[in-house]
Amino acid sequence: MKNSVSLALLFAVAFAAPSLAGPTLDQVKKRDSLVCGSNPGLAGFGLPDDKGQWTGFDVEFCRAVASAIFNDPKKVRFVPLTAKDRFTALQSGEIDVLSRNTTWTQSREVGQGFEFGPVTYYDGQGFLVRKKLNVSSALELSGASICVQQGTTSELNLADYFRTHDMKYEPVAFATADETIKAYDTGRCDVFTTDMSQAYAERSKTANPDDHIVLPEVISKEPLGPAVRQGDDQWFNIVKWTHYAMVQAEELNVNSKNVDEKLKDPNPEVKRLLGVEGNFGEGLGLTQDWAYRIIKNVGNYGEVFERNLGDSSKLKIKRGLNALWTNKGLQYSPPVR
């Protein structure tokens, strides 16, 4: 199996390389649309709505990239990819950017020839418990029975965490996510564990979502972000700075509603970001108002988070690690200057 994979990759490099000769940006402009690898279905991150329009946090990132290039968030074609074929699709040049809750790991970046952009969402494994248990920290979970999906890294992380903290627990494993949450909902166990983002989505499947809370502890690192192919630095820069522009905008309190007024803002940082002063878009191969386009069409980081994952959505995910660095989070943007 391993051999056939490396063989496939060898073919990929040998055959796909010629088609990647031109910079990705030129191809995207020629095609007049961005091709974005997306999740086939993850609540809050990438999901078709009633009309079949793609919505979600990862989806909006692609719309932001398209806005920066075309000033039109609709010029994106979404290719829903399974966990298995997402890397082949990126490798073969079928998609321009992979924005599909993909965990940034060393082997993926070094071994497979990808470049991961900034972390758009800091995920990690968390715990869902009933409010009436009156538990406020995972450290109080000693002796609890915990529902977990079989054969996942969640199961392994769980074992590690309880061993490190010298606590006892009773694992109750199920084959599918659906069975697991159902068992938790019907009282088969006290705690449900999975990735944080998933825990919030699963919570909405319970009979009374408001009866459950997600504990603050995160017991594993799952940094999610967009990925591109190595070897096209200009394209990589565009993807990187799309995210940074959105974070910077939130920091400077520029959002989709006030961005037109902010054009007159005397703050030099705002002026540079919105292209009133200097021409920072040119270095990216974009126009002077690249960041203005992103903010006007899609919004700043906080707006996108709020709309898809935060309190305006059904998921009601707390910002947590994804708050700005000024609010004790990890989202931080290098300055535009």
Add this chain to the structure above:
Amino acid sequence: MTPAAFLRTHSEPVRPPPAGQTGFVHLVRERLFGSLPAAIFTLLAAGALAWAIPELVRFLFIDAVWSAPNGDACRAPGAGACWAYIWRKLPYFTFGSYPEDQRWRVWLTMAMGAILIFWLLRRSLPGRNAAAALFFIVYPIVAFVLLSGAPALGLPNVPTDLWGGAMVSLVVAVTGIVLSLPGGILLALGRRSKMPVISALSTGFIEFVRGVPFITVLFMANMMLPLFVPEAWAPDRLLRPLIGVVLFSAAYMAEVVRGGLQALPKGQSEAGQALGLRYWQRVRLILLPQALALVIPGIVNTFIALFKDTTLVAVVGIFDFLRTVDTARLDPEWAGPNISATGYIFAALFYFVFCFGMSRYSLGVEKELSRGKTH
């Protein structure tokens, strides 16, 4: 001449069967309680039904939520199936992400297909040859142009990654069904051919395709094809599994058809030769009409299997009907304890209606074709 005293002049009136040998009571006694094991099984089955049916009726009808603006009503304790959710998501289940203002094109394509199929299948309607020509040659072209678009005709392009739902399932199934029968016939004839190259090629193809799982064919088509050809030539994401489906079902169809050809006595072909018919004339006039009639159950069986196999294209990221049902249930607006069950019950109904329809139709055709036969 006096009538012989021992001859009866009238027949005795037919007497009814003895009491207790007819009617409901007899049926119950004979069929359900005919012996001790039968009685035990009857009681067990009745018990199981009595236990399951009220609960099912409660879930599906009595406590079901028929209309609601969002999932809150369906989350209430004791609520049954959430039909409101199916109703809300029905457009998505039918069209996937196909642009809303262009969906009339799908309706039109489906309507044309339905009319043609009806025309083709009703054996009493006139002009069925014309219908066949329309359905097998003209319709695929028209459907392709309508669905994927032709800017020259004022129809904007709709790339296949926006297609989804029942529409994609039907496209895959109809393409597979329409192409696999001729493909299978050619392969079956090829395998029986006396020309060694053709026979070896056909046999090799059939055995190779039947020797690997369908999912492998799909993965190969999906992951290897784009690696081997430059980006510009790479087949469309929907076309790749379509090719896989056609190849796969043609191989199976070939063996079914070959079974029919095998069953014909050698004399049939020889009689044709004696009449001076050429090979294709013999095939068209003598062999195929008999062979295909013999294997209708097998052919329909393959079609039904193919229709259900279309759900496998989901593994390569195509949003077929089942996949849209599977995705829509994740919507946090609706997600709840009963949403998955409701979605899957609805999906089961969808597939059952189509498969049962095909099966009933084939029974009808079989009856009609066997009418002239003595055995």
